[in-house]
Amino acid sequence: MSASVIIGEQQSGKPLQIDIEELLATRLLVQGNSGSGKSHLLRRLLEESAALVQQVVIDPEGDFVTLAEPFGHIVVDGAAYSNNDLIRLANRVRQHRASVILALDGLEIEAQMRCAATFINTLFDAPRDQWYPALVVVDEAQMFAPAAAGDVTDEVRRLSLSAMTNLMCRGRKRGLAGIIATQRLAKLAKNVAAEASNFLMGRTFLDIDMARAADLLGMDRRQAETIRDLERGQFLALGPAITRRPVAVRIGGVQTTSRAVSTGLLPPPTATGQDLHDLLHAAPTLEELTAVDGPSPRPAMPDAGDLMEQIGSYVMAVAPGTDQEPEDPLAGGDNLFAAAAVAAPPAIAPDEINAMIASIMEDMATEPGATYQQIASLYQDFTLRCRMKRIGHHAGDVAQFRRRFAMAVAGIYAPQEERWAELMGLARAVSDEWLAPFLVLARAAMEGEACPDDNELARVYGTSSSGRIRRLLEHLEKEGHIVVKTDYGGRRSVGIPELGVFTAAV
Template structure:
């Protein structure tokens, strides 16, 4: 069954498509399978467009609105939507979302009054409840997310990484996998550049409104299949005018003017009002003296700051190690001598070598290896302040380079370590590996060994890293007459012996490896 709703009228505009004055229809059946992206700067009419779509389809399909500002709660009086206040636990929101799908009730999730991180967590919990509903309740539903860049940001912001990940994961599930569960994602954003690309890329229908920044105009033109020189047209669009494209709207770009709506946002449109006329003395009294109605009112409680995010596992392990060292100090550790520091460094290096003996350790993240390292240090009761994560990264890069004790104690190797400290973290280990081979006169490491030094199994990644380092004049590569690779380090004045880049063999797994944090 084909069900169409009228979004407005086709208007005359800078793009050709459709006869001006005819109805601009949106196919709901097609929308359920292809999703919709709305983009426009503040004041371009995005909320008006969403309200028009929701009002026209309210009697046809179930709806859920993720409303960060509480603008859509007015749909409840006219169309029977149930307003869900998000000021409750995440578990409650998941259970409410499951019942919403079960009983096919249209709802508005009001996130008004919550800080940014709480909004992301609550929206993620609610979307997760809709997504994880039982198969018997997979009825068609429009899921409208206003200000989607808040819930699927393209880059990290002031919120914690955990909140961003769960919110972005929920939005990705909605747009990528929601179709098979009957969920049709409709997302609106002020700026395409601020919206995660993997979320925006899943939409097949687009309504692009007024925008001014070059990067947003260029992305809008690309999504609509228009030439770059036509992108300037988005600056000239009036409020409530959009360019539509997609299987549910039109097969080619069409300018449309959104029709009127029956409800309005609580905020409304702000109009200029003349300032009151009053003497300056009266104005000062109005500001600095409490009125009669204020004296009987209890002063408002100060707004509490949001609780800080929970500490990470790495922080907890480091805190436990510091607490143990402070509670039971070693009797002879009152004054750290050169001998005790050398013994401690040797013990730390021994722990690192034990971890790296496992061939799979090269492919585990630095965070997992750091947890393993802290636990092993506690088991061996290595005293002193635990290594910080940056210090662990530097020591790990040196350990992965495979330098022997005699070489590590030389002044030449200190030069290599000092130079590597100024490089990006993802190439420090590779640089030290090449430096060790050059210092020892060993053949140039093959691509597989270089890949292991950066935590990868891909020789292609090794080749890309070497090419990147060469583009930055960090290394210089050349081939000898036999086709073997030689890598020179100009800042150190060293170069490796010729080596075959394809001569790497994966080391056999050790039977007695004991990675405390290994998976599986």
């Protein structure tokens, strides 16, 4: 199963890929002057990886909100919610693995920094069982991690810089992979930029920025001059998730566009000077007289409760169907902003869905060492496999997966089958922690097999401690779930009182 996406095309015509799994561990820094194609690069990366990993976009200009409709991202307008609302929303985002865009274009710079810091810090402080992998994309990162004091207060600057430092320096262990983009490396705090191991460097003209870019790419000062010659949409790439040697890449086409105003030429009106003078000095119309002073009001946003319900029911985007995808992975040719359609997932019968989920669970449960992995990592793997089979919206939440995985570990891959109905009823009273060992013992008893030994129970339980297995059996017996018998020969058998069955003594 590949977790790589094509970001663009090298000069040789060969596609250039980014390994998303490696990117999660090594982070990314994008640099380029205004108009270099930096935002287009981020859009390409977000679109291509939308079906592979959760995404959180800190969007100071509101450029990326157009991802919402085709890819299912939820837009959070930072100007519409209080600090406490943002904290609750960020907690829900972490819990439900929703891809969101935090739009900050309705705020002044100081409020943007406070809002972004609150959101990022809440993602960072999530409980350990919610440390799911996520790309955290911060556009115009120099605003949130400035190298020097500016027009904002020291308190706000420290708050924002601390959040960005946590994201880039300590976020990896919490599943947060920082992707930061900046116009000026010289304006970006060095301790934030230094944590990135992957780089995509676009056109820049100032000597100080070229020198820093060349240093990060391992180029000498003479080679640094080539950075000035890069065209729009062309970047120099380097890093363990991309390439081991610097290569030039032209970024491929995208499916969505920015809301930004076009920079193309627009001829002035053909009216004469006198006509324009008369238009500008004409008497005010009724609409102008009754208009509200100031800028047009922003469209109403859902309240925090409604937005949290959207996040709770979030379903990650499904990759486009192969029958509607363009043959060329860099669809768009010379037009870097060409659009492409997103295919809807085909309808699948419920029985077929159950069979596919059962097959996935069997594959995962039988992999060596699976029971020793963290449940968050297993759940991420499960949802990825479901999305690859176009059933991602049937994956359920992590609590449902935890119990379903425990059943699979016990060899019960299709718990909806009639033969397991009575056992599934008993399992409802067993806590998640003890469920897998209980089901292993119960299944052995139902089928008249030998009692699982301590080594087998330890593997199922995900431990190497024999003491924990003794406490496990004592707990299950104390709770009335099992009965343990040991004969004079030291052989153990386990019974399930409600089912009236025992394992064979071993």
